[in-house]
Amino acid sequence: MPELAEVEYYRRVWAESLGLPVTGVLLHPEARVFRGCLQPLDTLNRLNGATFNQALAHGKQLLFGFEAAGWLGIHLGMSGQLRCEAKDSVQDRHDHLILRLPGRSLVFHDPRMFGRVRFDAATDLPDWWTQQPPDLLSPGFTRERLDAFLLKRGGTPIKALLLDQSIFPGIGNWMADEILWRSRIHPATPARQLAASAGERLWRTTREVTEDALRVIAPDWGDAPDDWLFNHRWKDGGFCPRPRCRSPLSRADLRGRTTCWCPKCQKSATS
Ligand SMILES: [Zn+2]
Secondary structure, three states, X not given: OOOHHHHHHHHHHHHOOOOOEOOEEEEOOOOHHHOOOOOHHHHHHOOOOOEXXXXXXXXXXXXXXXXXXXXXXXXXXXXXXXXXXXXXXXXXXXXXXXXXXXXXXXXXXXXXXXXXXXXXXXXXXOHHHHOOOOOOOOOOOOHHXXXXXXXXXXXXXXXXHHOOOOOOOOOOHHHHHHHHHHXXXXXXXXXXXXXXHOHHHHHHHHHXXXXXXXXXXXXXXXXXXXXXXXXXXXXXXXXXXXXOOOOEOEEEEEOOEEEEEOOOOOOOOOO
């Protein structure tokens, strides 16, 4: 599932076409990705002739602006991808939306269709966009905001909280595991316990992992270095990448999500 760095990568794929006018719109009007869009065929045809002039990302949300026509919002869901292809690319059955531009096509592809397309005809940024929680690297993501949230959701395991988009926009499963591994926090630790002891560490590491993910993945989907948990967490039999540790990693289901941690570096919440 695309997390904030992968989403930023896809934003850049389309952003290379900023300044060009839309010359045609192809879509699958019955596709589930248009469930938030009334009469998608008529609605999205308004993009015809409009100049593509904005490409924004926030957490897992994307917003593309078209001068005087409106805003196209895209959430990639589980399996969504954005591509830019040669002019007359043929529409694959999972390419639910194609915008033709001079010399190229912008494609939204989503086999599982948990993704979502929406359209706002307004000139100003849509409310749903401006009302999103502060970006993790913005001044609005403060220690105080984090601590208040940890206390409010006191009994919840921290791993589950890290996936809550209302405080951690753009964090998904791999980033949550990476943050907890780097900050040596056991994923099942109740949030309340961290507010008192490790709030600062969690806040700093969240921003550090966000910066690292954007730096490595967003420009060209670069490979994560081997000293991140990332490369070791995907299958059974992985080892902690800390040179002095190298312990076998643990993997378990926590509130419905596969979670990976190092039992030596991330001591049990109750021990
Ligand atoms: Zn370890």
